[in-house]
Amino acid sequence: xxxxxxxxxxxxxxxxxxxxxxxxxxxxxxxxxxxxxxxxxxxxxxxxxxxxxxxxxxxxxxxxxxxxxxxxxxxxxxxxxxxxxxxxxxxxxxxxxxxxxxxxxxxxxxxxxxxx
Amino acid sequence: xxxxxxxxxxxxxxxxxxxxxxxxxxxxxxxxxxxxxxxxxxxxxxxxxxxxxxxxxxxxxxxxxxxxxxxxxxxxxxxxxxxxxxxxxxxxxxxxxxxxxxxxxxxxxxxxxxxx
DNA sequence: CTGGATCCGTCGGGATACTG
DNA sequence: CAGTATCCCGACGGATCCAG
Numbered sequence: 001x002x003x004x005x006x007x008x009x010x011x012x013x014x015x016x017x018x019x020x021x022x023x024x025x026x027x028x029x030x031x032x033x034x035x036x037x038x039x040x041x042x043x044x045x046x047x048x049x050x051x052x053x054x055x056x057x058x059x060x061x062x063x064x065x066x067x068x069x070x071x072x073x074x075x076x077x078x079x080x081x082x083x084x085x086x087x088x089x090x091x092x093x094x095x096x097x098x099x100x101x102x103x104x105x106x107x108x109x110x111x112x113x114x115x116x
Numbered sequence: 117x118x119x120x121x122x123x124x125x126x127x128x129x130x131x132x133x134x135x136x137x138x139x140x141x142x143x144x145x146x147x148x149x150x151x152x153x154x155x156x157x158x159x160x161x162x163x164x165x166x167x168x169x170x171x172x173x174x175x176x177x178x179x180x181x182x183x184x185x186x187x188x189x190x191x192x193x194x195x196x197x198x199x200x201x202x203x204x205x206x207x208x209x210x211x212x213x214x215x216x217x218x219x220x221x222x223x224x225x226x227x228x229x230x231x232x
Numbered sequence: 233c234t235g236g237a238t239c240c241g242t243c244g245g246g247a248t249a250c251t252g
Numbered sequence: 253c254a255g256t257a258t259c260c261c262g263a264c265g266g267a268t269c270c271a272g
Contacts, residue, residue, distance in 0.1 A: 010207060011214065014133065014212035023127065040210075049265085053264090090213045094210075098128045102128055165256075166244090167237085168255060169244090189253040190254050191253070
């Protein structure tokens with residue numbers, strides 16, 4: 001990876017959003033602080049292990065904050081760091097283009113089918 | 117994946133840029149039309165098979181165009197479609213945030229180290 | 233409740249050889 | 253030159269069980 005010195009800085013950003021569930025997690029946390037169990041409830045198809053691992057990655061990247069309460073039963077809250085909020089515009093940009101992309105591909109498919 | 121109806125449109129966009137070499141390919145094609153061999157030369161660590169597969173994916177997504185010349189030896193040119201150019205701002209947004217992210221993580225690391 | 237540990241399947245990507 | 257065909261491997265994610 002030395003051929004793309006000039007532009008390889010795209011990739012670190014991708015680490016933050018690439019991961020099967022990271023985007024779901026981020027969107028949920030954009031709404032505010034969530035507990036582990038809340039995230040698990042709102043993302044039904046994710047397992048604890050994977051949720052935990054994705055959260056840990058985001059935490060290491062300083063995108064989210066993990067707060068452990070010394071109570072029983074345990075309580076852990078996750079929230080965006082101040083820095084974490086800065087990914088929002090990135091996600092929105094991708095989101096908008098993604099919508100346009102879907103539409104574009106839909107149109108293309110429609111056109112192709114009308115030619116049959 | 118029915119829990120994130122509202123925001124799952126982030127993912128299709130990601131398909132375009134996720135892939136170990138897609139970003140490198142896109143950046144090269146932003147410069148203009150390239151032949152297969154040129155791409156391979158400019159991305160030294162990629163193999164033909166992988167280059168071909170990544171190109172095919174981008175082509176299916178209507179991001180790039182593949183033009184085959186009926187000459188011998190064979191000649192194939194790849195270029196961005198008009199639509200493909202629209203990913204540029206997306207990449208730039210990610211790129212900019214990526215740079216800031218690197219800097220941020222660097223600072224964080226520095227701070228942590230000065231505390232030792 | 234919030235995880236960690238373990239095992240396992242899948243899939244993207246890589247090495248190599250072959251072809252039109 | 254521009255690929256395809258095969259085989260291979262490691263990383264990621266999933267299922268299940270265990271623990272503080």
